[in-house]
Amino acid sequence: MSEKPRWLQIFEEIKEFLDRYDPERRFSFTGDLHEKFMKLREDFRTEYVMSYVGSELGKASEWVQQLCRRIEEVSKLFGLSTVLLSKELKSFVENPLAHLKSKIFNYMYDLFRGKVTPEEFDRVASAAIRTSLRTNLRTVYQDWVFLTLLKLLGERGGRLVYPEHRALSLERHGKQKAGWIPPNAIIRFEDGRALSFFLEAPRPIGWEDTEDLVRAWKLYVALRPDMMLYSGEVHNIIQLDSDPPIKRPNVIIECKELDDWYVRVRYIRGPFAKPLTAEEWRSKWLRGLWDGLADVLGIQRSEVVKHVEEKKSLKLSDQQIVALYKSVYRPDRMFVISRARVPSFVKSNLENYGITVIDDVMFDEERLEELVNYLHREVARVSMGKPVLEMDEELYDLVVKVWRELESRLGRRLSLSEALKYVLKSFLSK
Incomplete structure (x- = not known):
């Protein structure tokens, strides 16, 4: 005994x-x-x-x-x-x-x-x-991976221009407002090229007059990658005229800390617990999600609907979830950062989906140098490829102050370009 x-x-x-x-x-x-x-x-x-x-x-x-x-x-x-x-x-x-x-x-x-x-x-x-x-x-x-990317980009001349208050938040929730998700960080280089980082987006947010999107959004919230990166300075990734209803990321990065992450499975239950209506199945915001699920499950789109209705959940391996992110959000490139070494057959499987695996990283920043070089040379860019107005810190702070004040007066969110256009047009009309 x-x-x-x-x-x-x-x-x-x-x-x-x-x-x-x-x-x-x-x-x-x-x-x-x-x-x-x-x-x-x-x-x-x-x-x-x-x-x-x-x-x-x-x-x-x-x-x-x-x-x-x-x-x-x-x-x-x-x-x-x-x-x-x-x-x-x-x-x-x-x-x-x-x-x-x-x-x-x-x-x-x-x-x-x-x-x-x-x-x-x-x-x-x-x-x-x-x-x-x-x-x-x-x-x-x-x-650690996120901060290491910022560090290596900073050592290549990048400046942290967002958040403006110099308090970097690693929190995922509580910062967003109705219909708006801000970045966690924006890095800008001397030539005006920039990178915007969003941690675990899409995040739970509220909606005011868009009831038909509420349910669809919950499905995407259940499928959020660790990091989405955007070329240029992006201050909001909500884009209701697209499917999925967020801006298409340039890069997705998924981090894996477990030694055996590639054999793990997860059940995605919550969003599917309540039966979806016919309108929800046909929602313009969900077509990409069903197509993505069909792709990684190797079944027809109509079978996805039947499977979810019967099971009220989805059982996916971590490899399938990674592939699903790539299929649904359609980034230009996707990377998996694995702390431990990954078998070659797993790498090959994910490469078939266009996903690059960087493994055996541990806490060695040198293993991320190649990724950072790619982000610096190929992804960071000036929005719309237009000439850049160089701004010192004082000018940038003034622009941001005017931008926020204008949003407050108009009672709605504005992109930086929208705010500048509004101010300049108002000035010229006088």
Whole structure:
């Protein structure tokens, strides 16, 4: 008979303590009893987390150090005031163990109160810990790749001209408004060529008077690549007259942190849980999505409709999802950045879809040099290929200020070119 896990032994000690000193489970101890309970509680959480992911915490700390080092380098290079992380990632970066312990807090008290059995607690708590660790490690690596691209472009003369307030946000949500998704960063070179970066777009946004798009948008939100890059300075990628309803990206970059990502499968359930109406199936914004799914699944478009209606979900391998991004969003080029080495047959499979795999990257920025050279030489360009008006920082800040003020007065979003045309035409008409 195997020995009980250490966390379960501590729980039995806690249960005995509570039965004796707090049978009503109020947890309102004072003095020595408070100290005793707090020690038992923290020992329990620590032992539980360590029992499941203790061997991975060393790796987590190393990855976090790599990210923090890159944040410092990029901040210094571009003169940033701060780099904003999501609340979730910030907590994880500050202390991976403490963050994972926080994920079982409520489950732990349900166990202490006797609302769940140790087996029930173990089932949900272990899943919460693994999911949190996996999600945060993925974000850490993705952000490291993004920041490394910015760093290498900056070393080639690029300046960070957006965001203007010098606070670079790595958050994915909360920045967008109704019908508008801003970039995370815009890099501009001395000759006026520029690159715009969008992390995990399309993102969840609100719609005002476009009810027929609400449902379609949820489908695209479920299929968002890690990075979309655009030539020139792009301040909004929503484009309602196209299918899909976003501007076609010049480059898509997908990051893979797991050693075996190419054998993983994912279920895309949420968007398909509710049956789509006939109008939704025929939506002008969804034709490309159905065609893309048919392509990667190797079936007819009509079979996609039948499959989704029957299953209410899609089961896709990570290779298929990567190929789906390429098929649906139709970028000029697509790259997969894999931390680990990738088998040649996987590379060949993705190359058949026009996807380039850069593998064995680890945290070695030199492995990204070829990609950065391509972005710098081939993708970065002046919008519309027109001559560039050189602007120093003061002039650029004034232009942006006028641009935002004009949007406020008109009550709608404007591109930079629209704002400048409006101001110049108004001036000439006087």
